[in-house]
Amino acid sequence: METYPRKLVVIITEAALESLLVKDVQRLGAHGYTIADVRGGGRHGAREAAWEGDRNIRMEVICDASVADAITGHVRAQFSANYATTIFVADIGVLRPEKF
Amino acid sequence: MDPVVLFFLLGVIARLLKSDLRLPEAMYEGLSIYLLITIGLKGGVELARQPLVPLLPQVAGVIALGLALPLLAFPVLRYVGRLKRSDAASIAAHYGSVSMVTFAVVLAYLVDRAIEHEQYMPLFVVLLEVPGIVVGIMLAKLGAQGVVRWGALAHEVFLGRSIVLLTGGLLIGWIAGPDALAPQAKLFFDLFKGVLALFMLEMGLVAASRIRDLRQTGLFLLAFGTLVPCVFAVIGVFTGKLIGLTPGGAMLLGTLAASASYIAAPAAMRIAVPEANPSLSIAAALGVTFPFNVLLGIPLYQHFAAMLFGIPG
Numbered sequence: 055m056e057t058y059p060r061k062l063v064v065i066i067t068e069a070a071l072e073s074l075l076v077k078d079v080q081r082l083g084a085h086g087y088t089i090a091d092v093r094g095g096g097r098h099g100a101r102e103a104a105w106e107g108d109r110n111i112r113m114e115v116i117c118d119a120s121v122a123d124a125i126t127g128h129v130r131a132q133f134s135a136n137y138a139t140t141i142f143v144a145d146i147g148v149l150r151p152e153k154f
Numbered sequence: 155m156d157p158v159v160l161f162f163l164l165g166v167i168a169r170l171l172k173s174d175l176r177l178p179e180a181m182y183e184g185l186s187i188y189l190l191i192t193i194g195l196k197g198g199v200e201l202a203r204q205p206l207v208p209l210l211p212q213v214a215g216v217i218a219l220g221l222a223l224p225l226l227a228f229p230v231l232r233y234v235g236r237l238k239r240s241d242a243a244s245i246a247a248h249y250g251s252v253s254m255v256t257f258a259v260v261l262a263y264l265v266d267r268a269i270e271h272e273q274y275m276p277l278f279v280v281l282l283e284v285p286g287i288v289v290g291i292m293l294a295k296l297g298a299q300g301v302v303r304w305g306a307l308a309h310e311v312f313l314g315r316s317i318v319l320l321t322g323g324l325l326i327g328w329i330a331g332p333d334a335l336a337p338q339a340k341l342f343f344d345l346f347k348g349v350l351a352l353f354m355l356e357m358g359l360v361a362a363s364r365i366r367d368l369r370q371t372g373l374f375l376l377a378f379g380t381l382v383p384c385v386f387a388v389i390g391v392f393t394g395k396l397i398g399l400t401p402g403g404a405m406l407l408g409t410l411a412a413s414a415s416y417i418a419a420p421a422a423m424r425i426a427v428p429e430a431n432p433s434l435s436i437a438a439a440l441g442v443t444f445p446f447n448v449l450l451g452i453p454l455y456q457h458f459a460a461m462l463f464g465i466p467g
Contacts, residue, residue, distance in 0.1 A: 070424035074306060091179075105182065105360050106315075107420040107436060136428035 057147025060154050061122035062114060065129055066092065066140040068101075069109035078128060079113070083121040085154055088114045096138065110138070116146065116154045158262055161351040162448055165358020170365075177356040185353045189258055190316055192342045192349075194323015195335065197276025201324065202331040209274070215397035216278045216407070220285035223386055223411060224250030228293050230382065235374045237434070243294035244423045244430035248439045249382060250286020251415035252279055254316055255357055256447050258350050260409040263452055264402050271402030280320050282410055287311055287422045294427040302426050311422050357444070364441030367433045375434065379442030383412035387455045391462055405459035412451055414439035 065075065072089065079087055092112045094101055101110045115125060122143050133139050148154055168175045177185075224246040231242035257279050264271050288311075295302060311317070327335065335342070368376060390411025394404025416439040423430055 068424060070421055073309070074303070074425070105356075106417050107424075107432070108360075133428075137424075 055149070057149060058151035060116050060146055060148045060151070061119055062116055062144045062146045063122050063125050064140075064142055064144070065113045065115075065125075066094070066110060067113075067129075067133065068137050069106075069111050071133060071137060072111055072113075075113055075129075078132075079115055079125055082124040082128060084115045084117050084125065086116070096140070101138065116148060118154065156263065156266070158259060158347065158351050158354050159448060162354040162358040162361075162445070165355045165360075166362040166445070167358075169359045169362035175359065177352075177359070182353075182356050185349055185356070187315075187319060188349050189346075189353060190254060190319035191323040192346050193254070193258060193261070193276045193279070194320040194325075195327040195342055196323075197274050197279075198324040198327020198329075199332045199335060200273035201277065201328045204274075209277075212397045212399070213277075213281060215393055216281050217285055219390065219393045219407070219411060220250060220282045221289055223389070224286045224289040224293065226386075226389075227382060228290075230378065235378060238430075239296075240294050240427050240430040241434050243290050244419075244427050244432075245378075245435045245438060246293060247287050247290020247423055248416065248419040248435045249386070249414045249443075250289055251284070251419045252282045252286075252410045253413035253415055253439070253444060253447075254279065254320070254417070255353065256413035256444060257406075257410060259354070259448055260406055260452050262347055262350055263456070264406065269402040269405075269456075270400050271406055272399055275403060275406050276320060276324060278407065279410065280317065280324065283317060283415065283418055284311055286415070287419055290419070290423065291426045294430065307422060307426050310425055311418065314418050314421060316418055354448075361440050361445050364437050367437035368441050371434050371437050375438045376442055379414075379438040380446050383414070383443050383447060383451055384454070387412035387451065388458060391455065391459045394459075395462060401459050401463040401465055404463070405456050408455045408459060409447065409452060412443075412455065413447055414443045416440040416444065 067075070069091070076087065076089075090112050092110050094110055101108055115122075117125070126141055126143060129139065129141055134141075227249045228242055228246040231237050231245050232239065235242065237245070257276075261275075291302065291307070387408040390408035391404045393411070394407040399407060416436060419439070420432055420436060423435065424432060
């Protein structure tokens with residue numbers, strides 16, 4: 055099986071940011087994204103998705119290295135200071151490079 | 155004691171004892187959609203029964219109330235509580251806006267006791283939700299740097315689920331009228347209290363989960379979250395009398411003034427004032443004021459309204 059190297063950018067943050075993030079990652083060059091509702095806890099306390107104000111999302115974007123740089127840089131500059139944010143990047147292999 | 159309140163207490167106790175009880179998220183969403191649309195419909199049906207122009211002075215009075223409340227709360231938070239400007243402004247916005255669930259509870263309270271009130275009060279809930287949030291954002295931004303993304307924010311505030319469902323319900327009720335809605339009355343009106351009771355179980359779980367935050371925020375927010383609602387209720391009841399509401403209507407307005415938003419305001423504040431610590435405002439609005447209003451506030455405000463209007467009891 056032949057795969058092509060890409061980056062997987064994962065952003066775990068407050069659900070309040072969802073619509074802003076979607077706009078921002080598309081503007082920065084992402085071709086697509088996947089969002090899931092998640093629960094968890096950390097420095098900002100437990101986020102248990104008990105009601106609207108208490109939800110977290112996990113956003114995944116598969117893209118090339120330069121877009122991954124742009125997204126991580128933007129999220130760190132814009133959101134990391136004031137929002138519960140976890141962001142990481144993984145090397146992955148995709149089957150259809152033209153998609154990403 | 156009211157079963158709705160008992161359901162709430164069951165939720166609180168279950169959570170404090172660390173029970174694994176949890177309503178599925180889809181159920182929470184479903185129940186809250188039902189409650190909002192039903193409250194809207196009730197108000198809309200009543201608006202269909204009467205001319206709208208005479209309501210305009212009342213509408214103006216209610217909006218003025220919504221603008222005034224956060225301006226009163228802010229200096230208390232900033233100078234008595236010594237909070238940062240952003241935190242004080244954010245909490246002021248929460249207390250300027252209103253809590254739908256508190257409204258649902260007080261509505262059920264009045265209906266149970268057959269206390270007369272203006273049936274179109276849900277209109278005032280819509281009117282009171284937004285001004286407090288806008289004033290809070292202004293207070294936070296005075297002399298602060300950083301830009302507000304007003305477009306995204308307006309979308310969040312005006313097209314948030316609660317406003318869409320309430321306004322939608324009001325419009326549907328108003329356009330369709332009472333006769334056309336009669337076949338649906340069983341679902342929307344008869345089941346209301348049962349659904350509210352279930353929802354309050356969940357609210358008990360949620361509110362109790364915030365009590366932990368209070369340990370960090372200290373006594374000031376505890377005092378603020380109980381005393382300010384009482385003062386705001388008095389202001390609300392007076393405003394109600396001034397704009398010619400019935401005693402029940404004035405009491406409803408007082409309770410709305412006393413309530414603090416924990417759905418619309420937190421969402422808007424997270425976007426507009428990200429530097430404000432959300433744990434503080436949520437602990438106060440949801441951990442202190444909501445339970446206080448449900449357990450003690452509502453009977454207290456009813457007592458005060460009866461006194462002001464000179465009604466025995």
